[in-house]
Amino acid sequence: MRLPRKLLAIGLGTAVLVALNQVFEHGFGNFQINPYYARIINLIGINVTLAVSLNLINGLAGQFSIGHAGFMAVGGYTATYFTVYHGQALAALAGSTLNDAVGGSLAMVVSLTLGASAAALAGLVVGIPSLRLRGDYLAIVTLGFSEIIRVLILNIPAVGGATGFTDAIPITNFFWIFAMAMVTIVVVRNIATSTFGHALATIRGDEIAAEAMGINTTRHKVLAFVISAALAGVAGGLSGQLFANPLNPQNLNFVKSIEVIVMIVLGGIGSITGATVGATILTVLPEALRSFDRQFPGLRMVVYALLLILMMIFRPQGLLGRWELTWSWLGSRLWRRPAAGPAGTAGLDR
């Protein structure tokens, strides 16, 4: 795409988000956002970021990581720590405070950058040794790593320990959540269609053959891992600094990582659209099922587990498989014109 058009697209997108954010936070004339729905929408955005970033390593590269919660924790705690202890100072540099848009955005940008970097570093530390190993071992190592992170955080009083990081300053808002969700989608999509992404797909197909063809599999896998971790860190930073949503080491554990996996498995491992759909469904469903949950407490998680198993047996490719939503597909559906190219099955394979 030409540069001016790209800039136009970005500008337009940003403008829309800012407008939406205004409605979200402050309402519109006589209308306001129902706070409950608002919270759910925000959570969807964060989960989309988590799911799509995990998809990069689990779906595209075909590696099995169950440590996503660990990277979310590293990034989240780093970001929140920065804002809590240095945020005001930073905002003051810009002649503002954390409560207004300028100061808050500045803190958001800096804290997310720090969070992403810390998570990326963690990804490097975990990735380099373990990506030499076979699938199942990587799974266990990533799991172990996220548990180690959890134990470490429990022992740091400065970030709240078991109480959770309740000192967090709520600078996250709709704009940032969805801006980051879109950035994540763009990044992963760009990777998918690049040479790098094709190499990853090759590695997913047959790692030994890929190595034999000259692809440095370890380097590729590590890079994908690091990017995925960084994005998870961003999600963590957004989540921890959302109003009334403190980070808590107990909940950034194995179960959380599994929940993200269920999102992409449901939607279709290897499809960005699938990850988005999965994330949305799995954020909304538990809330929608509250009355069911009240009648049959605990059954919700049982349903999750059954879903996982049945999906693997009957439809391992998930709801959408590797299918991606594209304009051309929409175009062919909406205006019934012949599709410009082979839509539908065009996925990350290309």
Place this chain on the structure above:
Amino acid sequence: MGSGAHSRRPRRTSRIGVLLVVAILAVASACERRQGAASDSGGEIVIGMYGSLTGDGASFGQSSKEGTELAVEEINAAGGLLGGRKFKLLIEDDQSKPEEASNAVTKLISQDRVVAVLGEVASRRSLAAAPIAQRFQVPMITPSSTNERVTEVGDYIFRVCFIDPFQGEVLAKFAFNDLKATKVAVLKDIQQDYSVGLTDSIVSHFKALGGEVLDPVSYTSGDSDFKAILTQVRSQKPDAVFVTGYYPEAAIITRQARELGMTMPMLGGDGWVGDALKNGREALKNTYISNHYSGDNPDPLVQTFRKSYRARFTREPDSIAALAYDAVKLLADAMTRAGSTEGPKVRDALAKADLPGVTGQLKMNAKRNVDKPAVIQEVTFVDGDVKFVYKATINPG
């Protein structure tokens, strides 16, 4: 590979565009007419309770649910309040997760439009959800969160239990003065903020009394083997050992301590109160706890409560249930005095509360906590069950 590849430009914006559209739709559909605070329109008084009915806090969640339900039923059966209006209690589960607690409270306040919120047992979940109640000016009463910071969130947040620092003082005093311990060890549950807070409090108070506290040793809830840390503690020969976590681990820790030949007194806080403490069996001999509530307190208020609870739920109420019960009574009393269910008025009435509760006199102080004495109970294992025997009352200050 498909044909026509060269006729398509990379669809970089495809998903962004779609996501934008979806976002716009979502925001639009979530709009509603701007509403003020829930106004008092007569009819049922809708209140909400959030608790951990599933997950690792399920045992406490269940107890607090039962205490709350009992109180609501009693009040409604007696004719309700504010001229015959009855309570309608909505209960939401938070699966023992702080984020879910926030979801639950947001829903209760903005969807169900409750006029007051009850919950939670665990401080970390109360801390997560309290800002929401504060922001929407809905009074929140926590029955048993003991971390100081919960009521510091804002003037709409109240509690009916005492706070960690006080429990720590009570336990330290008892150990030092009554048990004559001069050197003590502490085992804390690093995963529970209740335990961490109580430990800090015990340590500082015991030292202030002139005693020696060995470095606290940590374990995690869910652990089942404590021999390693107990052996270490044993080698330092303390006069008494504090176990500041919850009852599942307390039961096993006391057993394993006795198995290692450690016969010194062991002490804990109200977290020890729970059915599974039975696990401790004979090991519970020579252990003590500080508690809000004593089943063998002859006060008729307490005995009536016990009888009703036993009749309704076929088991002995624990202190969590008793506190939850008191929280509802506190709320009803405040609403009656305020003559309204409106947030600001109820808040003001709560701030001046002073009524007798099952767990002691509920007199609200300036920090929205109650000043009431704690009891020390000796834990005994009789006829296959745990019985708490009243030992002493320690007053605040």
Place this chain on the structure above:
Amino acid sequence: METFFQQLINGLSLGAIYALIALGYTMVYGVLRLINFAHGDVYMLGAFAGYFLANALQLDANPSVVGTIAVTIGSMAICAGIGVLIERFAYRPVRHHSRLTSLITAIGVSLLLEYGGQVVFGATPRFFPQMIRSRIYSFGGVQITNQSLLIIVVAVIVMFGLEFVVHRTKIGKAMRATSFNLSVAKLMGINTDFVIAFTFALGSALAAAGGVMVALAIPRIDPLMGLMTGLKAFVAAVLGGIGNIPGAMVGGVLIGLMETWLGATAYSTYRDAVAFSVLILILLFRPAGILGTATIEKV
């Protein structure tokens, strides 16, 4: 000095628990190359099965050795059955799919057992009846309970028993053949489906025995008890060399000792992290494990 020996005993007892569970893990992995995440939860089910059996036999009021043996065997039988069912309905349909699919399925089964357990048994921990009266033996300041001794003895017996089965019996030979190459084993006339089912049954029975033994010593049981212990047992299996039976024993004991010694230091809160740190180190420097043999992956 007595503290050192006490910690040694503590570590051995803890390690024996991990070893018992690790043995089952290592067997299933050896034959199927599948990390059966649900193994730790079968251990939990074994404890619960034992709980219900023991209560049915009213062993709390009348402790007896015979009753204990009956309960253990009963629990083992029940869990063997459960293991076979899991294999048949969850793992077999995905056996020929990718490894990742099997892994996710295993996680699904594990979650199902855990949360299903919470629904069926309730989330509140229960206490296991005392089937054998607890007795403490002490030598020179070092204390050990009869239950801990029992666990160690049982673990050792089980290890030798398994070795015998795997190396000296026909079914064991069939298991080893299947583990080398499933298709060829089939061609040789081995009923691989049966062999796999048998492996699962055996592994699950071992986990159940572990569950009952542990519940005897540490009477608190709850549906989530298998999660952490199972994971650490898996680490133990990897440490000793996955697929290697004596390795599982060695790995289990080592992890138990390491955790105990760390528990004795100021860093006790990091105990949980020990197992996983060990795992990462082992995979870095000796992926085959202590007693394992490095396998070359054929193209």
